[in-house]
Amino acid sequence: MAALTEEQTLIKDQAASWASAETPVAKFRAMRNEGPEQAFAQPTWSAMVDMGWTGILVPEEYGGSDLGYLTFGIVLEELGKQLTASPLFASAYVGASALVLAGTDAHKSEYLPKIVDGSAIFTLAIDEGPRHTPLRTALKAEAKGDGYVLSGSKTLVLEGMAATHFIVAARSSGKAGDAAGLSLFIVPAETAGLSRTQMKTMDSRGYAEVQFESVEVPSSALMGPADQAGEVLDEILDRARAGLGAEMLGVGAQAFAMTLDYLKTRKQFGAVIGSFQALGHRAAELFAAMELARSCGEAALQEIDSQSNSVAKACSLSKAKVGDFMHEMSNQLIQIHGGIGMTDEFDAGLYLKRARLLEGLYGNPAYHRDRYARLLGF
Amino acid sequence: MTETNNLDGFRTEVSDWVQANFPSTLKGLDIMSESPSTKGVGADFSAWQKKLGDKGWGTPTWPKEYGGAGLSDPEAKVIRQEIAKAGAFNPIPPMTGMGVTMVGPTILEYGTDEQKAKHLPGIASGEVRWCLGLSEPNAGSDLASLATKAVDEGDAFILNGQKIWTSGAHISHWCGAVVRTDPKAKKRDGISFVMLPMDQPGVETRPIKLIAGSSPFCETFFNDARAEKTDLLGDLNDGWSVVKRLLQHERQSQTSSPGAPKVDAEPLQEQAKRYVGTEEDGRLADPDLRLRLVRNLMDGEAHKLTVSRITAEARGKVNVSAAASILKNSMTRVAQTKAELTLEMMGHQGVGWEGNQFTDDELQSVRDWLFGKAMSIYGGSAEIQNNIISKNILGLPETTQQG
Structure with missing residues (x-):
């Protein structure tokens, strides 16, 4: 763990003890078994609002605490360990980041306080096809009168069924693949022509496919200048990627802890299996990968907080390295647990499934390796 | 024992002396890999060694009676800094083998007066290896x-x-x-x-x-x-x-280096572009190599970030993070992989042993690649490190397997 301030240490302890006491993985399992459209428990979400987590990225003038990204990452990691489901990431992390980075003053004063008090749930609607390729955005935004008409669809929208507002990446000029011509709009969920359908995913979290059929929005819905959102969209996505990195560290760390515990207790051939050198060395390699991944994950959050000019590189490094570690760790979680790891009754599967969703969101490790190379000019 | 309490004054004195005495013919000589005599500057090298030795500045903290200058650590640091600033070097430690760095300090601590008088002056002057x-x-x-x-x-x-x-x-x-x-x-x-x-x-x-x-x-x-x-x-x-x-x-x-720091070498990806070529969009023409290269660069960055994270965590804390134990293996892996990638990108130019069909860099890359195989063997092999991590850090039991 990075060298934390006293306040960050307090928040980490609070998040760790609250998550393990109030939203242990058993609660997630119970929610999964019920299969609600809004894939989180309302009391969990209310408690997060009460603890002030929804304001961590929001400036004080809008009712937040402005504690920064490393602090939010600490919370996301602890929630990741228990697979705690909530719209915290989609709304108070990604949504708040988008509003702070790209929103007009009017957007900020209208929406940020609502994100903080939990009365609004924001989410980013970005991907349209099987791959994360922001530049290929094709959802059309046509100017009409004093506003725009949006047509197209978005897929795998986080908390899409629970969201009250969508931040929609749209193409207002040019063609799919062009860097220029992207715009961001804030679209309330109840706007005429917008419809959503639940997507049932293996990680049992909340996702929706969102259709836009001639959805009319006023020009005041536009975030920043039209056609020029490409750059700020990248900044928003990078913050989202660093946040996912933090949650992935939590998922991976928990998978490691469960595996290490099993290595110390499971007996075969008359000995605990952790005494076999093949498994001891595998655990050592996984531990090394975890420590290296942690450095990358935390560094990305710190780079954002310090507004350095290498945020993009740091965030791609985080998403790729933490993603690679979590991928291998979630596989070894099953493998080392053997038969019990394959049963639905045991929690390993829940972590494996969550791991794969997180790995692919906002760019998988391959996407970020390619991006890292491009950022380095080769 | 200090001759002056004013380090700034001392700095000026050292700087002036180095300017006046360091032969310009020796500038840029890499004493770790180049021989002064084959470069034709053997006489200048010996003269510089003698001047520095007479001053006692080759081993500045050693007592004057044994060939040192009786200076304090801060003063010795000033000498190191000014020598580096002038593009000069201290020729005495490398001329003595293990003399200045290891044997001398141990004699100073454990030796009798007779042993000190017999052995230390020869080390301080750089004459005894x-x-x-x-x-x-x-x-x-x-x-x-x-x-x-x-x-x-x-x-x-x-x-x-x-x-x-x-x-x-x-x-x-x-x-x-x-x-x-x-x-x-x-x-x-x-x-x-x-x-x-x-x-x-x-x-x-x-x-x-x-x-x-x-x-x-x-x-x-x-x-x-x-x-x-x-x-x-x-x-x-x-x-x-x-x-x-x-x-x-x-x-x-081993924590300090003798001469001035070397200028950073050309980044690996730029070398790769030269050898492999690029596509129209600027990507490396060999996509497989490109991805393995980016993995290696990322691994190197992850290693560096881990070193700085450990340093940050250790500040004011008694227990240094467990992450320190993984550094040897990660450093080794990054360096050995980098050496492999370097040879691979050089292709037919990455196989040379000697001769002028190959550049010095290419020949050196081959030797570095081979010598680098020792990294996962010395100082506790990679396997020993994993034993240490699994037992001491993770608390797994001693291995029960025989043979």
Whole structure:
């Protein structure tokens, strides 16, 4: 763990003890078994609002605490360990980041306080096809009168069924693949022509496919200048990627802890299996990968907080390295647990499934390796 | 002992002296890899060595009576900084082998006045080169199991046995060796530290050729070699505490580099572009190599970030993070992979052994690649490191498997 301030240490302890006491993985399992459209428990979400987590990225003038990204990452990691489901990431992390980075003053004063008090749930609607390729955005935004008409669809929208507002990446000029011509709009969920359908995913979290059929929005819905959102969209996505990195560290760390515990207790051939050198060395390699991944994950959050000019590189490094570690760790979680790891009754599967969703969101490790190379000019 | 309390004044004095005395012909000479005489500047090198030695500034913190300058650590630092700033170097430590960095400090601590007067001035002037006889063929990581025997013959000890990895033994004048003086005592209690001249009939050295070619390492054989009793360093059978201290000096010396820092080499991806070429969009033309290259660069960055994270965490904390234990393996992996990628990108230019069809960089890359294989062997092999992580860090039990 990075060298934390006293306040960050307090928040980490609070998040760790609250998550393990109030939203242990058993609660997630119970929610999964019920299969609600809004894939989180309302009391969990209310408690997060009460603890002030929804304001961590929001400036004080809008009712937040402005504690920064490393602090939010600490919370996301602890929630990741228990697979705690909530719209915290989609709304108070990604949504708040988008509003702070790209929103007009009017957007900020209208929406940020609502994100903080939990009365609004924001989410980013970005991907349209099987791959994360922001530049290929094709959802059309046509100017009409004093506003725009949006047509197209978005897929795998986080908390899409629970969201009250969508931040929609749209193409207002040019063609799919062009860097220029992207715009961001804030679209309330109840706007005429917008419809959503639940997507049932293996990680049992909340996702929706969102259709836009001639959805009319006023020009005041536009975030920043039209056609020029490409750059700020990248900044928003990078913050989202660093946040996912933090949650992935939590998922991976928990998978490691469960595996290490099993290595110390499971007996075969008359000995605990952790005494076999093949498994001891595998655990050592996984531990090394975890420590290296942690450095990358935390560094990305710190780079954002310090507004350095290498945020993009740091965030791609985080998403790729933490993603690679979590991928291998979630596989070894099953493998080392053997038969019990394959049963639905045991929690390993829940972590494996969550791991794969997180790995692919906002760019998988391959996407970020390619991006890292491009950022380095080769 | 300080001549001035004003470091700024001292800095000016040192700077002026270096300007006045450092021969400009030696500028840019890499003393770790280039020989002054083959470069035609041997006389200038010797003159510079003598001037610095006479001043005592080759070993500035050593007492004046033994060839040093009796200066404080901050003053010694000023000398290092000003020498580096002028593009100069201190020729004395490398000329003495293990003399300045390890043997000298240990003599200062454990030696008698006679031993100090006999051995230190030669080191301080850079005239006497020292090697160390520590490892043996059957005593590597387990050094205390050493078997070289030293038998009491009145005025001297008579040595019989073999040392290995004695760096620079073939060109050294003196050797500091750990030997067994009491075969009946427990293994750490029967060891003594003796000093002996290399130029005698009972000492024979054989350079070890490595897969990377010639190396500074030797095997050293003692056949009735003679070490005077007056050259026993520390008490009889107390050599283990002497050698432990000596190894602490070794670790300390490894944290600082002798000359000015080298200018950063061309980044790997830029070299790759030159050898492999690029597509129209600027990507490396070999997509497979490109992805392995980016993985290596990311791994290198992850390693660096882990080093700085550990440093940040350690500040004000007693327990240094467990992450420190993984650094040796991660550094090794990054470096060895980088060396492989370098050769691969060089292609037909990455196979040269010698000759002018290959550039110096290309030839060096081949040697570095080969020498780098040692990284996962020395200082506790990669497997030993994983044993340490699994037992000491993760708390897994001792292995139950046999063989």
